[in-house]
Amino acid sequence: xxxxKRRLLQRIIRTMPxxxxxxxxxxxxxxxxxxxxxxxxxxxKFLLTDQLLALCGESGLGVKHITELEMIYxxxxxxxxxxxxxxxxEAGDDAHSVEVTNFxxxxxxxxxxxxRHVSIKIKKHTDEAVWIRIAWGDRSSRPNHLKPTYVVHHxxxxxxxxxxxxxxxMPLLSQALVMATRYSSMKDANLSGRNLSAVRxxxxxxxxxxxxxxxxxxxxxxxxxxxxxxxxREQDEQSETRLQIACEAFGGGTLPELQKxxxxxxxxxxxxxxxxxxxxxxxxRCVVTFKSTNILESLRHSAMTGIASTPxxxxxxxxxxxxxxxxxxxxxxxxxxxxx
Amino acid sequence: xxRHTSVARTPVSSVVVQRRSKSHRLSYRSNVGTMSHLGxxxxxxxxxxxxxxxxxxxxxxTEVNPEQLALLVREWQLSYVxxxxxxxxxxxxxxxxxxxxxxxxxxxxxxxxxxxxxSALKVSFTLVAGMAQTEEEANTVFIQIHSKPPFSAPDDxxxxxxxxxxxxxxxxxxxxxxxxxxxxxxxxxxxGGTEGLTALVKAWFQQTFDCCFGPLxxxxxxxxxxxxxxxxxxxxxSIKQLKLVWSLPAEPPLEVTYTVHPQDAWELWRSIRQPGExxxxxxxxxxxxxxxxxxxxxxxxxxxxxxxxxxxxxxxLTQVSTALGSAKxxxxxxxSNSSYMITTLTLLTExxxxxxPI
Amino acid sequence: xSTLGVLGHLSKLETQARKRKEAPPQxxxxxxxxxxxxxxxxxxxxxxxxxxANESVQKLRSEDPDQSTGGGEELGEGADGSDGSVNSxxxxxxxxxxxxxxxxxxxxLIGGYDIIKTCQGNGLCVSLATSYEGVYLERYSLEIDVAPxxxxxxxxxxxxxxxxxxAEQGGALQTNLRGFLGSLSRHLNGYAGRKQQLKLVKEQxxxxxxxxxxxxxxxxxxxxxVPQVKDIAVLCKLDYTDHTHCLPEEVTIQxxxxxxxxxxxxxxxxxxxxxxxxxxxxxxxxxxxxxx
Numbered sequence: 001x002x003x004x005k006r007r008l009l010q011r012i013i014r015t016m017p018x019x020x021x022x023x024x025x026x027x028x029x030x031x032x033x034x035x036x037x038x039x040x041x042x043x044x045k046f047l048l049t050d051q052l053l054a055l056c057g058e059s060g061l062g063v064k065h066i067t068e069l070e071m072i073y074x075x076x077x078x079x080x081x082x083x084x085x086x087x088x089x090e091a092g093d094d095a096h097s098v099e100v101t102n103f104x105x106x107x108x109x110x111x112x113x114x115x116r117h118v119s120i121k122i123k124k125h126t127d128e129a130v131w132i133r134i135a136w137g138d139r140s141s142r143p144n145h146l147k148p149t150y151v152v153h154h155x156x157x158x159x160x161x162x163x164x165x166x167x168x169x170m171p172l173l174s175q176a177l178v179m180a181t182r183y184s185s186m187k188d189a190n191l192s193g194r195n196l197s198a199v200r201x202x203x204x205x206x207x208x209x210x211x212x213x214x215x216x217x218x219x220x221x222x223x224x225x226x227x228x229x230x231x232x233r234e235q236d237e238q239s240e241t242r243l244q245i246a247c248e249a250f251g252g253g254t255l256p257e258l259q260k261x262x263x264x265x266x267x268x269x270x271x272x273x274x275x276x277x278x279x280x281x282x283x284x285r286c287v288v289t290f291k292s293t294n295i296l297e298s299l300r301h302s303a304m305t306g307i308a309s310t311p312x313x314x315x316x317x318x319x320x321x322x323x324x325x326x327x328x329x330x331x332x333x334x335x336x337x338x339x340x
Numbered sequence: 341x342x343r344h345t346s347v348a349r350t351p352v353s354s355v356v357v358q359r360r361s362k363s364h365r366l367s368y369r370s371n372v373g374t375m376s377h378l379g380x381x382x383x384x385x386x387x388x389x390x391x392x393x394x395x396x397x398x399x400x401x402t403e404v405n406p407e408q409l410a411l412l413v414r415e416w417q418l419s420y421v422x423x424x425x426x427x428x429x430x431x432x433x434x435x436x437x438x439x440x441x442x443x444x445x446x447x448x449x450x451x452x453x454x455x456x457x458x459s460a461l462k463v464s465f466t467l468v469a470g471m472a473q474t475e476e477e478a479n480t481v482f483i484q485i486h487s488k489p490p491f492s493a494p495d496d497x498x499x500x501x502x503x504x505x506x507x508x509x510x511x512x513x514x515x516x517x518x519x520x521x522x523x524x525x526x527x528x529x530x531x532g533g534t535e536g537l538t539a540l541v542k543a544w545f546q547q548t549f550d551c552c553f554g555p556l557x558x559x560x561x562x563x564x565x566x567x568x569x570x571x572x573x574x575x576x577x578s579i580k581q582l583k584l585v586w587s588l589p590a591e592p593p594l595e596v597t598y599t600v601h602p603q604d605a606w607e608l609w610r611s612i613r614q615p616g617e618x619x620x621x622x623x624x625x626x627x628x629x630x631x632x633x634x635x636x637x638x639x640x641x642x643x644x645x646x647x648x649x650x651x652x653x654x655x656x657l658t659q660v661s662t663a664l665g666s667a668k669x670x671x672x673x674x675x676s677n678s679s680y681m682i683t684t685l686t687l688l689t690e691x692x693x694x695x696x697p698i
Numbered sequence: 699x700s701t702l703g704v705l706g707h708l709s710k711l712e713t714q715a716r717k718r719k720e721a722p723p724q725x726x727x728x729x730x731x732x733x734x735x736x737x738x739x740x741x742x743x744x745x746x747x748x749x750x751a752n753e754s755v756q757k758l759r760s761e762d763p764d765q766s767t768g769g770g771e772e773l774g775e776g777a778d779g780s781d782g783s784v785n786s787x788x789x790x791x792x793x794x795x796x797x798x799x800x801x802x803x804x805x806x807l808i809g810g811y812d813i814i815k816t817c818q819g820n821g822l823c824v825s826l827a828t829s830y831e832g833v834y835l836e837r838y839s840l841e842i843d844v845a846p847x848x849x850x851x852x853x854x855x856x857x858x859x860x861x862x863x864x865a866e867q868g869g870a871l872q873t874n875l876r877g878f879l880g881s882l883s884r885h886l887n888g889y890a891g892r893k894q895q896l897k898l899v900k901e902q903x904x905x906x907x908x909x910x911x912x913x914x915x916x917x918x919x920x921x922x923x924v925p926q927v928k929d930i931a932v933l934c935k936l937d938y939t940d941h942t943h944c945l946p947e948e949v950t951i952q953x954x955x956x957x958x959x960x961x962x963x964x965x966x967x968x969x970x971x972x973x974x975x976x977x978x979x980x981x982x983x984x985x986x987x988x989x990x
Contacts, residue, residue, distance in 0.1 A: 156912045274608075
């Protein structure tokens, strides 16, 4: 147990800058002021870990408390992980009346019914989000606190954000969530990213969407794309239109930070200069990945500068409009030709 | 259509040959005329080497020797080197000692301290057999720098600090022949290790063999060549995937990775190859034309454009990789399979020769 | 002051005058008649002026409907001669007012939504404004494909608004676009109203702690303090079950002091919370000293 405490603490401390560690410890409030002040933050981190462990021993703090510390840290710094979005489907009649206490209780009951060895911690954050930390065990082993799953859910919305979930634990989580939120099922929303708030904003449509309007909005000024006043002056009507189209496709203002968009293409290669390939029955299999520090901004810029032709293809505008960044594209069927 | 002989036949080269005797610093560029590097204008194809290459053959070397294996392990940073003056393959042992001494003296001058040479060094120069393609071509030289920790036992494993090699594979024989006797041409320099150490090794070479080094970038055209040549190998040795990376000048910069299923990449490549014209279905003897390479890439790009309506041509091809190897625009190379190593290195040797200043 | 009104008035006066003519002249009424004439002359002049003013307004509007706002005095002069700037300004304002009234009328005719055509007429873009207590709040938009059938292609409606359900309900989107937009607008206005109230509560009543709220602002839990000898904490849960409403359907109050909640005063307070916008209800409670 002491070893687990040490390893947990080590991992938390190793990844945290000193200043952050100080504030997190005070938020944690498990050590009294004197204890907190006695900590020497200038010493090497492995020594600091030892000192903290000793203090934890002094105050009788166990694994449970240390996971709490981890949770505080993760809630404040969610962007060091890859978050996957899931969507809850078919809300039940009473879904709108679920509130936190109720949800906490239900979730714990249902999950522990499904799996005996599991450790669950739920915390309501100030931004209305419910945070869940789950350490999974299996039939014979105790919960593994070193590989916890984190789940973020805003009550009364159909989305759930999850990090570090395995295919084995996915059905369990899904069932417990569905029951606690009074929905009927949960599916992959095909969206993932390192920036939790970006993933959330995209799905909850909390970014500036631009619609066709009678009154042309001064988008150019808002976006500050050209800082050079001369270039700005030279922007003719055409580029104004391009700007409007680009913003309609990807959004206006500062856009949510997504790092990747991945398309798996299984479509026929049609090229009128290549008869052999065009006549080939099988699809041309390839995977295309767009990467940037902010792909939506990059794509919007591409549409404005003409690297991407306008009108922008739904393949690209779906990222912001549908809130997805994983796509499988096939030729199948006359109906929804593109399985977006 | 052997490209070497085609060069020899042209009158241009014979004129150049006469001039050679006068200057040992003969420009390789003057020998072969405008190169593929200037883009593909398939006008006067025959004389320009890189409009056509031999399709990759399974390496002549049936058994890969251990020295060659050393070339596969890591990713290398490429440079070109001008011919080495009075380099002797017989004196590798002495060079080992000299380079070690040089490093120590630099260390004492405080230069090497920055690159972390606290412990004793062991330098070894070795020959890598079976790389040279012709009689005239010099053998490849492989260099390793190991460190001996201060308190280690004699049989403790040594830590490899740096390795690198100088090679020439399939260099133009006319050019090689034209070099004065005292010069050895090993134009391609591959280094792996810290920049500081690489700089020291380069400095020693410059000082000892009156040569100079320069960075070797692999431009778009050559990356495309590699993509095509590697794809061509798929029928004999699986390439697992063909991965091409483009960098587009958006704000913030956009990187597009295009990974093609190996079978589909190969079928696209086959559909573009013109077997009738190129003299037969025998894959072993075909040559690959620049137009075919261009057509292959164009096919890939147009498929991309049809879906995304994004112009890849607006950006730059920065990386190509398959199970056989990977190459990056910045001049980084990894060879993962020895079988087609010769093809890759031939292309890079040519790049290095072209890059050399007059 | 409409044209019809003026003409009506004139005909009324005419009839009156006719009646007078028909009546037998009265000896004693000469003075009276003179006075009447005078009055009528004044009235006629007034009416003439009104007609003129109206004509000028009409002329102003037809001349340049967009610039009638510009307060250009030249325009006034053109219409009203040398009547002075006060009059001409007044005319300008009248013209503008009439124009806006017409616009508003037209706006009501299309259901009060901003609708524009997109994609060369193959699509619509509807924009719904929300407001609460006369303050305009967020605007939400829907892009709708017209052919082959109406289909929402893009929107920025918050996820918790059951857009799909509203669109499907009785084929509302296909057959009753106005009805669909109406119910959507009620949902959006309900949300905007609740959100605005919550914002105001947080701004105006710092002593009341918002313990819990959710994305649609449909469940609120407030912590209030009742000042007594010893402060008593009261938890108040407001449940807005009907998401189109800005007032809670259910208000529950919890406190350790059970007796307090049984008082008529607090029962009235509950009713107040149910029937009055939250920030106002809290203001009343604070004012009456029921809470801090």
